[in-house]
Amino acid sequence: MSSVDKVTDAEGTPDVEQPWAELGLKEDEYQRIRDILGRRPTSAELAMYSVMWSEHCSYKSSKVHLRTFGDLPRSEALLVGMGENAGVVDIGDGWAVTFKIESHNHPSFVEPYQGAATGIGGIVRDIISMGARPIGVMDPLRFGPAYAPDTRRVLPGVVAGIGGYGNCLGLPNIGGETVFDACYAGNPLVNALAVGALRHEDLKLAKASGPGNLVVLFGARTGGDGIGGVSVLASETFGDEGPAKRPSVQVGDPFTEKLLIECCVEIYAADLVVGIQDLGGAGLSCATSELASAGDGGMRVELDKVPLRDSSLSPEEILMSESQERMCAIVEPSKIDEFLAICAKWDVTVCVIGEVTEGDRLEITWHGEQIVDVPPETVAHEGPVYQRPLARPEWQDDLQADSAVRLPRPESYDALRELALRMVATPNLADKKWITEQYDHYVRGNTALAQPEDSGVLRVDEQTGRGVAISTDGNGRFCKLDPYEGARLAVAEAYRNVATVGARPLAVSDCLNFGSPEEPAVMWQFQQAISGIADACRELELPVTGGNVSFYNQTGDVAIHPTPVIGVLGTLEDVARRTPMGLRRDSEDVLLLVGAKTGLDLDGSEWAYAEHDHIGGRPPRLDLQAERRLAEALDRLAEGGLVSAAHDVSDGGLWQSIAEACIRGEAGVEIDLTSTLTDEALDEVPMGAERLFVALFSETATRALVAVPEDKLDDALVAIGDDVPVTRIGLVTGDDILIDDLRLPVADVATAWRGTFPAIFA
Template identity: 40%
Template sequence: MSLSEPDRELVVTELGREPTAAEAVLFENLWSEHCAYRSSRPLLSAFDSEGEQVVVGPGDDAAVVEVADDVYITMGIESHNHPSFVDPYDGAATGVGGIVRDTLSMGAYPIALADSLYFGDFDREHSRYLLEGVVEGISDYGNSIGVPTVAGSTAFHADYEGNPLVNVACVGLLSPDRLVTADAKEPGNKLLLVGNATGRDGLGGASFASEDLSEDAETEDRPAVQVGDPYTEKLLVEASEALLDLDLVEAARDLGAAGLGGASSEMVAKGGLGAEIRLEAVHQREPNMNALEILLAESQERMCYEVRPENVYAVEQVAEKYDLGCSVIGEVTEGNYVCTFEGETVVDVNAEFLGDGAPMNDLESEAPPRPERDLPDADLGEAFEAVVGDPNTASKRWVYRQYDHEVQVRTATGPGDDAAVLALREAETGLAVSSGADPNWTAAAPYDGARAVALENATNLAAKGATPLAAVDCLNGGNPEKPDVYGGFEGIVDGLADMCAALDAPVVGGNVSLYNDSPSGPIPPTPTLAMTGTKEGYDVSEQGSEARRTKSYGAPPAALSGEGTLLVVGDSGGTRLGGSEYLAQMGGSDRFPTLPENPREVVETLAEVADAPDTLAVHDVSHGGLAVALAEMVSADAGATVEVEDIEALFAETPGRAVVETTDPEAVREAFAGVAPVAELGTADDSGALDLTVGSAERSSADSRAASPRDDGEELTYDAAEIAALRDVLARELD
């Protein structure tokens, strides 16, 4: 038994005896960091999870949020980090399958996926191998089950080389009468296992996810990685809809971490009840499976349902119709959680103690150091090409073109823009979705970087005319037993919580993944945030001033129309460059930018401006600063002539800012009066080129900058084809 000695003593005291072999491994998995959040739960109370729109908050398989009368959405997010290192294809694919089943277990139909992926340096062969396998796994699984992948992010950082991150979010849609929770309801109800047969794959996955990766992880830990079957998942999706149509489900739980033992014990614990489970009744695909294997296997595409006795036959008929296995494995009781195997009792424990009895860790933390200001003396053209052409800021078209983002015909604005926009016709509402984080930011300043991540996602929504509704997070960190690592993790929790509260965006659920450590070291603290927002209208945008004036549009595009004045709205934060791609490419250090004190007001104002009839295009300023934002807005049909103050203004990445193309710049200034600064950048035109002039302000000796004064008016010109060539580095290297 690999329980720590203090845990073993606690279990023995509770049981009054030594645990059986099955009990020992069950406690090991359910008391692991992955399941019990032993190092992170003390910190999570920082999040505000309440709001009028919140129907079901943290603690269930997914959160439920009200969008309109009789229209709910679910939001969930999951990590599959360690499995994706060991087996990138199956690890990523089963991450998609798991978050989709979390959606099903709430009674919702999955309508969108968002993937946030983090790898080592792109120029390393192993990073590209992992990237290709992960993207293929996500695309094959998501495309096969008919759920569009509409948003996400892809980042590269040297500290992910030994431990990539794969974070997947899912949004579902349901009406209030179809809402299901995981709380077991009544003794005497039956427990049914529906879906794929149980095999030996994924054994010990929860405990595997709670340990640092070893040098031999790719071979030694392969049995802990599940194998997915998207075609069975698609049948499970449709069967779930049929079960809800017939009102046959009392409670539901997807089989994920710790398999049947985890799902069934958590269901009855939530209801303050117990269960009697006959493990030999589970339908199996491999011969001679023992009790421990049946209990803890993490075979995919399986759901556990609580069903009234009189409805068991109807559930079996639905399973048969969809060619799914179905086993009556036991029933809900008022006693302990009991599992038998061929007449022998192998588990007999209190379900609540099993699920919630793990003691929390009391860990030391150490605050990260603050960098000094030391900027490089960089050549403007070299810096522009390095930043715009880096894989972190370059086009992610190679990734998202492999995903079917049109299936279900809801996608009004798809991948490649600031946020996706889905048509919720049931509510006559547009639902915007943004997901991601920036490891450069949180590596430089965990607290401020996490605040920036939350503001950046909200700004993405606002650029499409939406305001925040709710968010879910995936908090990724290294080994929390190291004080500096735990200090960084504390920073991202507090930073994310503080900014989401300021944005009035409740954090309604999430996932924690720690021990993302390897022989190459810990990952940067990485707070992936998936945020949704709502807006009026959802039709595909028509470009041009007339379409905007007649309101025949949905979200404003990020691409220039070539007809308006260009403004940058939002506070530059003193053009500090800490955490920027510019410093990552050119060297040097700096403090992190100062973020606005009124983020909710900034976001709401930007959303109003984005929806104004005279607004032609909106694009947020974030990774790579204005240099990347402008490069992304230029096309063969539309260009721009732009002037910026200096090289720092060009590359600063302060979030909460956006470039707005408008035919009424004065209206934009009036909208932002007293909210945030507005500066004119130049004009859009039909040149298909970016003409960029970078001036120079007087440099103060107090700034302690390495850069020397420049001549005013350094100029750069790139046509759309040259910019596209710079930005298409992923496709160029991988195709």
């Protein structure tokens, strides 16, 4: 085969051996490509199909299950749903927001800084491609044990990459989570969410319409970094010595992306593009095939016109390169001069590389020789679809039978006091300021709430104060115990967090992190989690706008916990009325526990894991209609100006919520929890320290800690309503946390909470 493999060569040399297996294709997939083309593929075509048919790009193992989301009732607020670069929802007054969450897990393990940085860059370009200006980012992270040597290698690099890229873009990082669990030791999860704002009329889609319109590549030059990149790396399990294939991880340049953002915003304002697509996974292979397949014609591209950083790149490498900070636009010839002028103004490299054609083929040439001639839909949308075998694992029954209720609990108040200080200092519950202080939360001046609040809140419209709240949540332990219920709980917690700050939940984006789809147990977990998310969204009337599937998150034959991370976006008519989590010092506000009473929900809890290294039993029971009523009550409290502070109750139980609310406001409390337990818990747990332990550390769902001014208490109770349980539990007062017979100075709790991360990572 010659150095440039032309279509005519492929037609005349059908028996040439090709490296389809090395590129990640199965034998039947390679044969299918030959059947589609009626010949062997050229080397350039083989490169395109291999990256586009990878698990990361084609979703070939997950499509059959993701269709469940398409059956959800359509929300009136949904402007763009699944299938585009990001979902778009209407938030009122002609404003829309676009948001999406994706993974960059494997690249971040191989090269923590660049893997995480380019994860931020990639998700931001998805937002740009919808016609929006990015306004914020979030970062849900999962690592191995905090004290493990490899965590100390990976975490600082990941955090530096997220901060280094996001800060340079001038985007506030408003939330996320950092979770530690042994299951992520060889396979950390680095998920990234971005949100953007746009006017309805500025919405853009990824389609190449109008024969004669020009295909324009603009942004950074194409280099050898990221050849195969995430499309290959994220489609394979890590071995004991790392992944078998290690393509170059992409290298990010946030300053180029900042110029690209401003260039795109000006181009959109001038209405200069027919369609637009960012270049992420699979690079030009993805952008050209997806634009062409979504349009009303074909496309012809001259690949040798692509601006390069490395002149030695072959056509196949150019097509597979996942170099960052690149966009591909479809532009009418009459508007190209203005388009080029705006790119020049922002010092953005730009080149016309082709045109939209009358036909139905994607044709690519290299110095005049045709190297690609394919139906674009077969590359972009008609790849293999697998109905993978799935089976409930044999160990599931034993795991669920091993309840944490049997574990030893503190029997004295002294032991309970020591436990309370240990728990706030565990890595999963401790202050994450060592991480979050590396991020800029308030750049652009529109951040109303940020970490460690329950949700990040951003102002969208400076005239009216209209804005959005976003939370990301997921609990891998709960999903390990029961992937269906665990996924429902993840939706519920993110939903509750958005409601707790006074916003109305509106839409969902999800990042589904699982092990190898070739394992029947993993596919069972995946199918169950999808069903749980869909059922929760149906009951809460939330559309799933899009997201990401990340498979092969395992080392050898050991998979991570099934970890669906859920992002929920909500709206506020005025961000000035958002509800913070910190109690007001010396306010003597009344404290209420609103929502469910506390049951004996210790299975999968942070206490069981942190104190006993135990995962077993069943996750907390969930009543989604009760969850919905709680959210509506919290919204009424905020809208009526009846609440001083609110904090959801989840990881670590009510103790963690009380501790964080007190530390945040430097306020003490006096609390009595005797009436907060369910009858079942009262019957099964002895009085005294053990009963108080359950009240403090149980992780019963559908609860919020709420502070209300005493002179507004009656109105607040009316706003909460008769159909939402509410218990008056105490007052905000003094400098200590006094709960029944347990007393702890807020200063001591704060010292324990703040000391963990500096001790590990400083």
